[in-house]
Amino acid sequence: MYLASRIVYICPRKKEGLGGDIAGLVMMIIASMMGFNAGNYFDxxxxxxxxxxIGIGFLVCHLAANKKTKNVDQQ
Structure with missing residues (x-):
């Protein structure tokens, strides 16, 4: 899931849409839910x-970059 979410995150990195970030967030949340049910495996x-x-970080970083770009474009 880490590798797949990174590939999905890298492909649309120059786009303004949130599609890649939301997909990365969803994949990371799925990975975390699978790991939380691990039982005896603390690691x-x-x-x-x-x-x-990391999933939350994908979304927050992209939102911050889009906000910065919009502010520069308005000036």
Whole structure:
């Protein structure tokens, strides 16, 4: 899921839409939910939290970049 979400994130990186970021967020949330149900594997729970944080980071970074671009275009 990490590799797939990274590929989906890299492909539309020059676009203004949120499609790649939302897809990356969804894939990372799915990965984190699968890891939270790991049972006795504590290290997998850590990777699950990391994937959740990365997924949120995808979306936040793209929103910040779009906001910065819109502010520069308006000036």
């Amino acid at each position: 997998l729970v850590i990777w699950s939290w990391l994937s959740f944080i």
